[in-house]
Amino acid sequence: MRALFLDNEVRLRRDYPDPRPVSGESLIKVEMAGICGTDLELARGYMSYRGIPGHEFVGRVIESGRAEVIGRRVVGEINAACGRCEWCDRGLGRHCPNRTVLGILGRDGAFAEHLTLPDENLLPVPDSIPNESAVFCEPLAAAYEIFEQTHIQPTESIAILGDGRLGSLIAMALKAERLPSVIAGHNRSRLDRIAALGLKVSLESELKPGFDLVIDATGRAEGFNRALELVRPRGRVILKSTAAASAPLNPAPAVINEITIIGSRCGCFGPALEALASGRVDPRPLISGIYPLEDGIAAIRAATNRSNFKVLLRAA
Amino acid sequence: MRALFLDNEVRLRRDYPDPRPVSGESLIKVEMAGICGTDLELARGYMSYRGIPGHEFVGRVIESGRAEVIGRRVVGEINAACGRCEWCDRGLGRHCPNRTVLGILGRDGAFAEHLTLPDENLLPVPDSIPNESAVFCEPLAAAYEIFEQTHIQPTESIAILGDGRLGSLIAMALKAERLPSVIAGHNRSRLDRIAALGLKVSLESELKPGFDLVIDATGRAEGFNRALELVRPRGRVILKSTAAASAPLNPAPAVINEITIIGSRCGCFGPALEALASGRVDPRPLISGIYPLEDGIAAIRAATNRSNFKVLLRAA
Numbered sequence: 285m286r287a288l289f290l291d292n293e294v295r296l297r298r299d300y301p302d303p304r305p306v307s308g309e310s311l312i313k314v315e316m317a318g319i320c321g322t323d324l325e326l327a328r329g330y331m332s333y334r335g336i337p338g339h340e341f342v343g344r345v346i347e348s349g350r351a352e353v354i355g356r357r358v359v360g361e362i363n364a365a366c367g368r369c370e371w372c373d374r375g376l377g378r379h380c381p382n383r384t385v386l387g388i389l390g391r392d393g394a395f396a397e398h399l400t401l402p403d404e405n406l407l408p409v410p411d412s413i414p415n416e417s418a419v420f421c422e423p424l425a426a427a428y429e430i431f432e433q434t435h436i437q438p439t440e441s442i443a444i445l446g447d448g449r450l451g452s453l454i455a456m457a458l459k460a461e462r463l464p465s466v467i468a469g470h471n472r473s474r475l476d477r478i479a480a481l482g483l484k485v486s487l488e489s490e491l492k493p494g495f496d497l498v499i500d501a502t503g504r505a506e507g508f509n510r511a512l513e514l515v516r517p518r519g520r521v522i523l524k525s526t527a528a529a530s531a532p533l534n535p536a537p538a539v540i541n542e543i544t545i546i547g548s549r550c551g552c553f554g555p556a557l558e559a560l561a562s563g564r565v566d567p568r569p570l571i572s573g574i575y576p577l578e579d580g581i582a583a584i585r586a587a588t589n590r591s592n593f594k595v596l597l598r599a600a
Numbered sequence: 601m602r603a604l605f606l607d608n609e610v611r612l613r614r615d616y617p618d619p620r621p622v623s624g625e626s627l628i629k630v631e632m633a634g635i636c637g638t639d640l641e642l643a644r645g646y647m648s649y650r651g652i653p654g655h656e657f658v659g660r661v662i663e664s665g666r667a668e669v670i671g672r673r674v675v676g677e678i679n680a681a682c683g684r685c686e687w688c689d690r691g692l693g694r695h696c697p698n699r700t701v702l703g704i705l706g707r708d709g710a711f712a713e714h715l716t717l718p719d720e721n722l723l724p725v726p727d728s729i730p731n732e733s734a735v736f737c738e739p740l741a742a743a744y745e746i747f748e749q750t751h752i753q754p755t756e757s758i759a760i761l762g763d764g765r766l767g768s769l770i771a772m773a774l775k776a777e778r779l780p781s782v783i784a785g786h787n788r789s790r791l792d793r794i795a796a797l798g799l800k801v802s803l804e805s806e807l808k809p810g811f812d813l814v815i816d817a818t819g820r821a822e823g824f825n826r827a828l829e830l831v832r833p834r835g836r837v838i839l840k841s842t843a844a845a846s847a848p849l850n851p852a853p854a855v856i857n858e859i860t861i862i863g864s865r866c867g868c869f870g871p872a873l874e875a876l877a878s879g880r881v882d883p884r885p886l887i888s889g890i891y892p893l894e895d896g897i898a899a900i901r902a903a904t905n906r907s908n909f910k911v912l913l914r915a916a
Contacts, residue, residue, distance in 0.1 A: 330852075371833070379833035379857065433858070508851045517687070517695035526852040533849040535824045536646075536842040538863035541695065542749070545861040547854035 287336045287396035288580040294327055294337070296580055303392060305400040310348035312358065312401065314599040316415045316574075317341040317394040319587040320423060321448065321503045322526060323387070327584070330528035331388055338394030338597075339387040342409060342418035350403045358406040359421040361553055362386040365402075378550050395580060397599050407553050410561045416574075417560050419596060420567040421553055423450055424560065427457035429551025430522055436463055436497060443491060443514055446501035447474045449594050450524060452570055454499055455483045457556075460564035465499075466491070471590065481569050500524055505531035508545075517541040522548050570594045603652045603712035604896040610643055610653070612896055619708060621716040626664035628674065628717065630915040632731045632890075633657040633710040635903040636739060637764065637819045638842060639703070643900070646844035647704055654710030654913075655703040658725060658734040666719045674722040675737040677869055678702040681718075694866050711896060713915050723869050726877045732890075733876050735912060736883040737869055739766055740876065743773035745867025746838055752779055752813060759807060759830055762817035763790045765910050766840060768886055770815055771799045773872075776880035781815075782807070787906065797885050816840055821847035833857040838864050886910045 287300040305311045318340035326333045339362040345353045364384045365377025372380050386401060387393020409418045427450070436442070442458060444451045447469025458465045459482070468488040469475050475485040491514055498515045499522040500507035508531075511521040521543055538545060559565040572592035575583035577599045587595040603616040621627045634656035642649045655678040661669045680700045681693030688696050702717060703709020725734045743766070752758070758774060760767045763785025774781045775798070784804040785791050791801040807830055814831045815838040816823035824847075827837045837859055854861060875881040888908035891899035893915045903911040 376834065381833075505850050505852070508849075517697075518692065523851050523855050526855045527850070528852075530848040530850040532846040533824075533851070534821050534843070534846040535839050535849070535861075535863070536821070536844075538861065539839050539842045539865050541863065542865055543863045545851075545854065545863075547851070547857065547859045547861070549855050549858055 285397040286577055287392070288338070288577070288584070289335070290327060290337050291334050294581065294584055296578070300336070300396065303398055303400045305347055308349060308402055309400045310350070310353065310403050310406060311346045312343040312360070312399050313346050314341050314343040314394050314397060314399055315357070316419045317597045317599060318419045318423070319584060319595045319597065321450065324584070324588055325503070325526065325528050326388065328528045330526065333388060335387070336392040336396050337387045338396070339385070340419055340422040341394035341399070342415050342421070343399070345406065348403055353403070353406060353408065357409045357418070359409055359418055359553060359557065360386070360401040360407070361405040361550070362388070362422060363550060364391060364405060395577070395597060397577065407557060409557070413560050416568050416571060416596070417566065420453065420594070421556050421560065423453050424457060424556035424565060424567065425551035425553045426450065426524070426549065427454040427551070428555040428559070429548050430454070430499070431461065431555070432551060433546050433548055434520060434522070438463060440496035441494070442466070442497045442499065443468055443495045444499045444501055445488065445507050445510055446503060447471060447478055447485070448501065448503060449570060450503070451501035452478055452481070452483065452593065453567060454501055454524070456565050456567060457559065459483065460559055473591070477593070495519065497522065503527060505529060505533065508533050512537040512543060515541070515543055519543055521545045524548055571596060574598050601713040602893055603708070604654070604893070604900070605651070606643060606653050607650050610897065610900055612894070616652070616712065619714055619716045621663055624665065624718055625716045626666070626669065626719050626722060627662045628659040628676070628715050629662050630657050630659040630710050630713060630715055631673070632735045633913045633915060634735045634739070635900060635911045635913065637766065639900070640904055641819070641842065641844050642704065644844045646842065649704060651703070652708040652712050653703045654712070655701070656735055656738040657710035657715070658731050658737070659715070661722065664719055669719070669722060669724065673725045673734070675725055675734055675869060675873065676702070676717040676723070677721040677866070678704070678738060679866060680707060680721060711893070711913060713893070723873060725873070729876050732884050732887060732912070733882065736769065736910070737872050737876065739769050740773060740872035740881060740883065741867035741869045742766065742840070742865065743770040743867070744871040744875070745864050746770070746815070747777065747871070748867060749862050749864055750836060750838070754779060756812035757810070758782070758813045758815065759784055759811045760815045760817055761804065761823050761826055762819060763787060763794060763801070764817065764819060765886060766819070767817035768794055768797070768799065768909065769883060770817055770840070772881050772883065773875065775799065776875055790906070793909070811835065813838065819843060821845060821849065824849050828853040828859060831857070831859055835859055837861045840864055883910070887912060890914050
């Protein structure tokens, strides 16, 4: 099959062996995949990953032990857990130490014609959700993860650092749950585009400290320090950035101001899928381009261009 | 009066003007003061502090608007709040943005013959607590602050990074509350001394990851990364280190493992004083030396010597 393959650099391969599902796994024909900041970090060495990247997808089940899903359009949770450890017993397979992670850790990903995932990871996509929305389910679930980790009062002031894909999706999720936030970035034209979606924006340099909650979605380790500058004493910081590179950081302000910092990664797909189905979140205005898999290298280049938001691959 | 004065370096001054209490403040004759890691960091430039350091003390009230405390032996909360802002209204004067902090921020400290503090900061010391214990009230309150911030189950595994003064006090406080922990350090002879106090110790390199709770009391920014390595997914890290220097850090593991990090600084004195009065915590074995104020420079030098634990100054 055709696939984008990362091994120091990303290359298009036309001869990559088709994945074979093992027992309990389904084979999925990828219809659409999204390029995420994490994919770009993987190419910079994050996780020392070698394989097919891509973990945001919508596809159709071709083979499965679960007959009822064959032919169905699905999205899939990306952590493939062992199902036998204490983490899995506690319903936290996303933290299973034996897990593989689609396109990130020990499991080929979605920038390909086909992929495999455990049957239990798959969620059927209602017909009302087009592929162009369903492909956002994984990052939107990461946004909804915040609600699983901390209760946010409607009166709290919220700043999102990072005017990129994830920051915008988080703001959309917050707005859908009637929690207003301000997205902060450095680039006026990006901010103008986000503002056109009905979201509140600010130049980062113009933010005043004192937020109850600051969400770091900058994708850079440096976002940590800036979040600590902007949050009020005894406030909360949600960390969403996973970058390959360390940065010179000083946690002392977190100690002095007794900040609670909450690391936040993947979320359950259910609430995200429901938000897409109900129309409370429509992420399609974030799409900057849709490329055929064949043009995957150009698509990745486009995703690294800061004037673009979400770049999608159409595999079918 | 005699005082140790920090202005790039610490010097003994014999001609320092006596502090004059303003309305609502008491004048206290310092009887004993403790040298803390923060004092050593101040001398390295932390907080850009210029003045008399020292925030751990026990003393006797000489002048006060509150007649009932005159002549009483007291300890004192170190944050002098404005009493008029929203933080003060919420009982969080320790985070008052207009606060001064004894020996740390805009207020001369305890390495002197006299100091002033707001009347409401003072707590009388029961006669059953000797000066050598009472002087530990401030750092012990910082240890007890942990219980104010997070609920710890008796079944949780707890590692304390840092075999110094604060790490030992935190382990004592945890033990007093029937929560066993292991103190980790790099120096076998220090660890042996701590073990002799009935506390569990380990070489840091021999700790296995997977702790429910990791408390960073290393006093160095690098403790942050190590804590993230040792805590289990979805576990908690308590940050206690306030260092002057940044370090190359990467918060990505906190995101991947969805760690909650809680910055923790000063605590209420009540629970600490009660633990000292009841004898549940006896910190006196941590004393490595008691120096007259006159020999304060030698005392600070002794406190920087890693073979020593708590070094005290006797002002009277």
